[in-house]
Amino acid sequence: MRISTHSLALGMIACLTFGLTTLIGAAASAAPPLPQDDPFYAAPLGYESTEPGTILRSRPVTVAALNLLPVRVQAWQLLYRTTDFNNQPYTSVTTVMVPEGPVRPRPLLSYQTAVDAISGMCSASYSLRQGSPIDFTNPAGPLTASAGAAEILLAASGLARGWAVSIPDQGGVDNRFATPREPGYVVLDGIHAAEQFAPLGLDGMRTPVALWGYSGGGIATGWTAEMQPEYAPELNIVGAAVGAPVADLYGGLRAVNGGLLGGLIPIAVAAISKDSPEFAAAVDRYISPEGKALVADVIGRCTSQTALNTTLHELIRHYGLPDLTRYLNVSFDELFQDPVIKAALDERTLGQRAPTTPVYLYNNVNDEVSTVAGSDALANSYCSQGTSVTYRRDQFPPVVSPHVNFAVMGAPDALNWLAERLDGQATQPGCDTRTVTSTLLDPAAIDTLGGSIGAALLAMLGQPLGAGR
Template sequence: MNTSGDAFYDPPAGYESATPGAILGSRQVRVSAFSAVSMNVQAWQLLYRTTDSDGNPHAAVTTVMIPQGPAQPRPLLSIQAAYDAMVRSCMPSYTLTADDPAAPPPSEALLAVSALERGWAVAIPDPGGIDNRFLTPRLMGYTVLDGIRAAQQFAPLGLPGAATRIALTGYSGGGIGSAWAAELHPTYAPELNIAGAAIGAPVADLGAALHSASGRAAGGLIAMGVAAVMNDSPEFSAALDRYVTPRGRSVLRAALVDCANTTVSKNLFLNASDLLTVPLDVVLADPVIAAAITERNRGSAVPTTPLYLFNAVNDEISPIGPVDDLVEKYCAAGASVTYVRDAMPDLVSNHAIVGLTSVGGTFAWLDRVLAGERPEPGCRTTTLASSLDDGAWAAELPDVAQGLARTLLGQALG
């Protein structure tokens, strides 16, 4: 469990009897926007009690931050990371605080810089919990919601408890965690004052993603996704083993112990057929495999908080069809959804690029909901030629540049 040798991640004896969100330990930390550039903020890590996918007691760590100066009531933004891995050194709590220059820089730290510049508090949980899971059904939602509960009660942050206005955001793997949290919020943590969730490229159907990513530059994410399900389910692993080539077994073993950037760089343009002895559709039709894939899709519950959901029409990792279907399902059940589709041509765009170009629209929407503005009820879908076209990015760019410059100069944020 504690592969890093850091005892902070070990929950104390008897923690199971604590309530979800209870703080089990805390420590002050230094956080970085890049491996060697510290953010001039106040930061702590909290070990807290949460719930695993089967409803049993579990534990996780979140990294929380506020601007320098006296603690005071302020909104809280929970940023879910696209860590996409199953080892401790890939988790945000490690990459945000690692002194190792080779540690992968957490892109979500750039979002944290913009949020802290606004004077908000920030929480970046390890959605996989202390067992470092990824794609595990429900678990990622529970860890996010309980991380917020822990932050609310952590006195040094100065948050106003149950009155804290909260928003969620995340892209790709972070969008998966944010979507789970938004769906579970009404039943698992209804007391949380979540004003909205900005969710990007949430990979609404894992099976469809395995098809669309095949043969693309980021095809190595196929191995990450399949290995994550193997990590959760011996039944899935046994069923899959009947179809996997020797090379496939080697690639999947490595994916269990590597961070996403390493797996992708080692498997550029990986095709699903490189791993399998039969066509991918045959594998996905296996009843055991199909059940495990379906269990990881969202849409079984409806968020009650307003959503800002965005996805590229030509996204190779989060195909647009299943996201359209998810939005339709949410809307038919009465959810409030602002849905933005980016139609930038595939030749000049990809999953990673839209993750950057959508930042302006995301923060423009988060600004409104965290200021107390509630979006109009109902659903609105907009297809843009590019997410750069809505004007929000031009308005956001000076603030992003200023936050980065202040970080690089070691100046206090916020």
């Protein structure tokens, strides 16, 4: 899709005007009930005896961009049976979408959002619904929104191409984050559920499936690609685009500390503590009361809230950016040598299994969260185990936050690579690793960026996406 600068400017003006009008109306409307108060999320009796991927409940929904602007697609939510990280029955919800128009077989994009939080209001299924959760009486205001509300604009690029899209709650109904293996199970069973859902019109397990995610979504996508050979080899997954997946947790925790995104550290601690009482007890021995309060504060907040609150706390109390070492009675090195803490981090490190589907891995060399050294090691691990890997190390200079910027700037090349896989183009065996000035310098990526902007504008303006495709 090509759009002129003039039409883009007009579209943006119209979008802003429409968005402000909608914002005023939506602010006064009631948000949907939170997942913990919504009967739809409750697992029915006896679900444990069903097969993973079984649809337990479904409902049509209206999805929205940025919490407010209805997106013109057909959309439903599916509650389905899956498996947790202890191999026990578990449930999750995925939001599935297709363009308006006739039902027909089409490819499926499973898009994993960066829901780096452990609160139900941050889940993709909740934040994708119109009107949730904007609350101007809340001190955090619109920052209660999670990544799903914004990343629908990236998923819109797939819908504009005529693909079906599934956006799963990769943390499941217990809203976990940084959990090993489980995100892979949840995403794979979300794909199973989508392929069984008749209104989507997919071709069952013959449906070509692409995986995509960045940051926290990249972690979930990495787990999905790694777990698929043993958990769901029957699925026709043709490629996985894994963006900035924080493959080196040790390096990531060190790198993010002292920066604008230092608030991610309390999220990680709270998330792993939710999985492991042993980890929580170990951390408790090394952290001060003020540090414990910061960790406790993230439990009911989404990522943007946590990052902002932590930064404000540090600026007000300590006149600087978040440096979490001030709350420890040992150094990071000593903390990471605690056997319980080390085991928990090791278990959550990608690269210990080999995907059989081709992987497109992308990371900015200046990323302050997902270190390029970690992605280098992940690429080498996959390559040495026989995975076909296309790895792009992007050198675009830092602008405030390379991690945040590259979520958008790296998307067009990732989307093009996925489109080639869904079109049946094979990758070369082995590894294709390149360090580039910017993946956006590829003319095809620039063209796709224009199309993605056009798709985002159409989504925000309530125009149909991918109709007739």
